[in-house]
Amino acid sequence: MAELPARSDRLSTMDRRSFLRTGVGGTLFLGTVGITANLSGCAGKPAGRYEAATGISSDYRFGFLTHDDILLFGALLPAIIGPGLPQQAADRQQAILGTIERIDAGILQFGPANQKELRRLFDLLNFGLTRVTVARVWPDWASVSPAQAGAFLDRWRSSRIGLLNNGYIALTKLSNVAFYGHPAQWHLSGYPGPPAWATQALPQFQNAS
Amino acid sequence: MSLTDRIAQGLAAGWKVTDATTLTTDQTHEADVVVIGTGAGGGTTAEILARAGLSVILVEEGRLYYQKDFRMDELTAYAALYQEGMSRVTRDGAIAILQGRCVGGSTTVNWTSSFRTPDATLNHWADRFGLDDLRPEAMTPWFAGREQRHNIAPWATDPNVNNDILRQGCEQLGYSWAVIPRNVKGCWNLGYCGVGCPTNAKQGALTTTIPGALDHEARLFHGLRAERLVMRQDRVDHLIASALAADGVTPSGVSVTLRARHFVVAASAIGSPGLLLRSDIPDPYQRLGKRTFLHPVNGTVAQMPQQTDPYYGAPQSIYSDHFNFSSGVAGPVGFKLEVPPLHPAMAAGIVPGYGEDQRDTLGKLPWLQSVIALLRDGFHEDSPGGTVSLRDDGSPVLDYPLTDYLWEGLRRAFRTMAEIQFAAGAERVRLIHLDSPWFRSWKEARGAIDALPMKPHRVRVFTAHQMGGCGMGADPRESVVNSFGEHHQVTNLSLHDASIFPTSIGANPQLSVYGLAARNSTRLAARLRS
CATH class of the missing domain: 3.50.50.60 (FAD/NAD(P)-binding domain)
Incomplete structure (x- = not known):
C-alpha cells in the first residue's frame, strides 16, 4: 500500500496543473477541491473490509470507495432508492451496503480516467467547505436525513450549471444501476430474469465446468 | 440449435x-x-x-x-x-458512449441490426x-x-411487442417502416x-x-x-x-x-x-x-396498456427510415427510428430519476416500451462532428459539441417518437430528459416538448455507433x-x-x-x- 500516497500526490500535481492552465469553470472548483482535499489530508484510501456501525459487514473488500464515500452513499441511497429499499431495518442496511459494494465493484472496471473524475466528485462532496458551499449540505453526510439528501439531489438536478447536472446523473446512475440491476431487486421492476427454459437448456448454466 | x-x-x-x-x-x-x-x-x-x-x-x-x-x-x-x-462518456459527460x-x-x-x-x-x-x-x-x-x-437476413419471426409498437404507431400515422436484417443463425429469440x-x-x-x-x-x-x-x-x-x-x-x-x-x-x-x-x-x-460522428441518440419511454416484456425477444426487428433522408441528404438532420431492449439495469441507467418516481417508473417495466432516434450526423456543415484527443495519461477522449442543428433534430425526434407511441395506444409517455413529466396525450406532449430546454445533460443523449476520426x-x-x-x-x-x-x-x-x-x-x- 506504500504506493497509494505517492499516487495521490501525483494526481494533486495534475489537478494543480490543469487548474492553473484552465482557471475557469468546472476545472476551477473541482481542481481546487482536489488540491484542498489532498492538502488537508482528507484524500482517503480505499476502505478495504468495511464494517458498518450497525455491525453489518461482508467479505467484500472495497477497492475504490473510501470510508467517507461509503458514508456518502449511505446517506444518498435512502433518497435515491427511497421506497424501493426494504422497510425492516436489518434488511434495509444489508440492501444499502450490498448496493455500495456493487457501486465499488463497477467503478473498479471504469478505468483511470473516469475513476479520477469520480474521485474529484466524491472529494468535493466529502470535504466540509465544498459540501457546504457547492452541495449546500450543512450537516456531515452521516447526519443527513433522506429529505435533506433529496433536496440536494433536486438542487443539482435542476441547476443551470451543467457540471452539477452531470454530478446528479453520476450519483443516481451509479446507484440506480447497482440497485435495480441486481437479482435481489428484480421483483421491484417485475423482471422475471432470463427464461428458465433457456437456462435449463444452455450448457453454461449447468454444473460449473 | x-x-x-x-x-x-x-x-x-x-x-x-x-x-x-x-x-x-x-x-x-x-x-x-x-x-x-x-x-x-x-x-x-x-x-x-x-x-x-x-x-x-x-x-x-x-x-x-x-x-x-x-x-x-x-x-x-x-x-x-x-x-x-x-x-x-464524451469529455463533458453529456453523451453516454456504449x-x-x-x-x-x-x-x-x-x-x-445489419x-x-x-x-x-x-x-x-x-x-x-x-x-x-x-x-x-x-x-x-x-x-x-x-x-x-454473417448470415444476414430480415428477421422472419414476428417482432416482439416492444418492436411491434413502433410498427403499429407508424402504420397509424402513415409513416414507412420495415423489418430489420439481423446477423443470426438459429436464434432463440431470447x-x-x-x-x-x-x-x-x-x-x-x-x-x-x-x-x-x-x-x-x-x-x-x-x-x-x-x-x-x-x-x-x-x-x-x-x-x-x-x-x-x-x-x-x-x-x-x-x-x-x-x-x-x-x-x-x-x-x-x-x-x-x-x-x-x-x-x-x-x-x-x-x-x-477530427470529424468523429456518433449517431447521437435520444429516446422516449411509453407505458402501454398491454404487457410488452421489453426484455424478451429479438431486441431490434422493426425500424423506420421515414425521417432519415426525407429532407435530402444534407438538409435538416435526418434520423432513423428503432427500439431498444429494456432490462432492469439498462432501464434504471437511462431513466434519469430517483426516489419514488424512479421506483414507480421501473415498477412498470413489463409494460414499458421505448423508441430511440439515431441522428444522421456529419452530412451538413453545421454538423462537423467531434474531436478525439489524448488525455495526460495518453488515453483517448472525445469532445463532441451538440450544435443547434442537432438540437433541432433531437427536438423533432422527441415529437415524432411521442406521437408514434400515442398513436400505438400508449397510456402515457415521457421523454428521456431531466425535465420531462409523464404526458397523458399527444396533444399535451406536443406543446410541452416545444418548451423543454434542449441542452447538454438535460436531454439524455447516447451513442452506440462511433464513426470517423x-x-x-x-x-x-x-x-x-x-x-x-x-x-x-x-x-x-x-x-x-x-x-x-x-x-x-x-x-x-x-x-x-x-x-x-x-x-x-x-x-x-x-x-x-x-
Whole structure:
C-alpha cells in the first residue's frame, strides 16, 4: 500500500496543473477541491473490509470507495432508492451496503480516467467547505436525513450549471444501476430474469465446468 | 440449435491464443501483418489475410469471453464487455458512449441490426469526398458477400411487442417502416444480444471471422493494449503493446513488441485515432481525430396498456427510415427510428430519476416500451462532428459539441417518437430528459416538448455507433486515408474500421464496416502477396 500516497500526490500535481492552465469553470472548483482535499489530508484510501456501525459487514473488500464515500452513499441511497429499499431495518442496511459494494465493484472496471473524475466528485462532496458551499449540505453526510439528501439531489438536478447536472446523473446512475440491476431487486421492476427454459437448456448454466 | 461452441473447440484444438494477462516476460513476435482490434473490421481483415496465406497477429485490449461467460446477466456483462465498464462518456459527460471492449469488439454486444450503407450516403461520399469507387453499384457485391458470411437476413419471426409498437404507431400515422436484417443463425429469440449471445446464434466477429482467422494459423493476443506504433523512416517498424494485469484494466508491466511488414489499425473511431495520435503518425494537415460522428441518440419511454416484456425477444426487428433522408441528404438532420431492449439495469441507467418516481417508473417495466432516434450526423456543415484527443495519461477522449442543428433534430425526434407511441395506444409517455413529466396525450406532449430546454445533460443523449476520426477521402488535405483505407502518408499502414467513415452512416454501421474491410483486405492481401 506504500504506493497509494505517492499516487495521490501525483494526481494533486495534475489537478494543480490543469487548474492553473484552465482557471475557469468546472476545472476551477473541482481542481481546487482536489488540491484542498489532498492538502488537508482528507484524500482517503480505499476502505478495504468495511464494517458498518450497525455491525453489518461482508467479505467484500472495497477497492475504490473510501470510508467517507461509503458514508456518502449511505446517506444518498435512502433518497435515491427511497421506497424501493426494504422497510425492516436489518434488511434495509444489508440492501444499502450490498448496493455500495456493487457501486465499488463497477467503478473498479471504469478505468483511470473516469475513476479520477469520480474521485474529484466524491472529494468535493466529502470535504466540509465544498459540501457546504457547492452541495449546500450543512450537516456531515452521516447526519443527513433522506429529505435533506433529496433536496440536494433536486438542487443539482435542476441547476443551470451543467457540471452539477452531470454530478446528479453520476450519483443516481451509479446507484440506480447497482440497485435495480441486481437479482435481489428484480421483483421491484417485475423482471422475471432470463427464461428458465433457456437456462435449463444452455450448457453454461449447468454444473460449473 | 447447435450448442457446439467454436471457441471452446478451437482452444482445445490448439489455436494460437495468448491471454496476455498471464505473460511474465517481455517478448517480441513477428508476422506479415499485425491487426490491432478484433471487432467488425479487425476480424474481417484477419480472416481474409490468413486465408490468403499471410501470417497474422491479432491484438485485442479486451478479453476473450465466449459462450461459457455469457450468462444473460447485465451487471457482469456491462463491467466486462463494454469500454470503461459502460461508463464511457464524451469529455463533458453529456453523451453516454456504449462500445464493446472484448474479442469481437462491439459485434459481441450489439443488437444484431445489419444494414447496408444507404445509397444516399455512398453517393454523398463520392460527390463530397471524391470516393467515386465506393458508389452503390461498386459496393453491392461486397455487402452481398458479407451478408452471406454473417448470415444476414430480415428477421422472419414476428417482432416482439416492444418492436411491434413502433410498427403499429407508424402504420397509424402513415409513416414507412420495415423489418430489420439481423446477423443470426438459429436464434432463440431470447433478447440478450447486448450482454453476449448465450446461444452462439449471433454471427458477429466472435463466431465467424475470428475463428476463421484462427483456423488459418492467425495468432491472437487478448488482454494486450496497443500503446504505440514506432516509425522507422516513412514506415511503421513495430508496435509496442502493454500486457494488462488480471483485472483487465491496469498494465502488468510486461511489454510485447510486434514486428510486421504491414499494420492494420481497427481499434474503433475512438481507439484508432487515439493510437495514431499517441504514435505521432505523420498528420501534415491535422486531420487525425477530427470529424468523429456518433449517431447521437435520444429516446422516449411509453407505458402501454398491454404487457410488452421489453426484455424478451429479438431486441431490434422493426425500424423506420421515414425521417432519415426525407429532407435530402444534407438538409435538416435526418434520423432513423428503432427500439431498444429494456432490462432492469439498462432501464434504471437511462431513466434519469430517483426516489419514488424512479421506483414507480421501473415498477412498470413489463409494460414499458421505448423508441430511440439515431441522428444522421456529419452530412451538413453545421454538423462537423467531434474531436478525439489524448488525455495526460495518453488515453483517448472525445469532445463532441451538440450544435443547434442537432438540437433541432433531437427536438423533432422527441415529437415524432411521442406521437408514434400515442398513436400505438400508449397510456402515457415521457421523454428521456431531466425535465420531462409523464404526458397523458399527444396533444399535451406536443406543446410541452416545444418548451423543454434542449441542452447538454438535460436531454439524455447516447451513442452506440462511433464513426470517423481517420476519415477517408481523395484529397490528403482533408482526409487521413484513401478509399482503400490506406494511410495517405505511411505506406505500410491501413485503417479498417468505422474510423474511416467521412460522415456517419445513417444506419447501424456493422455491415458497412464488414463490407469495406472485406473489400480493402482483399486488395491488401493481393498487394502483400505480389
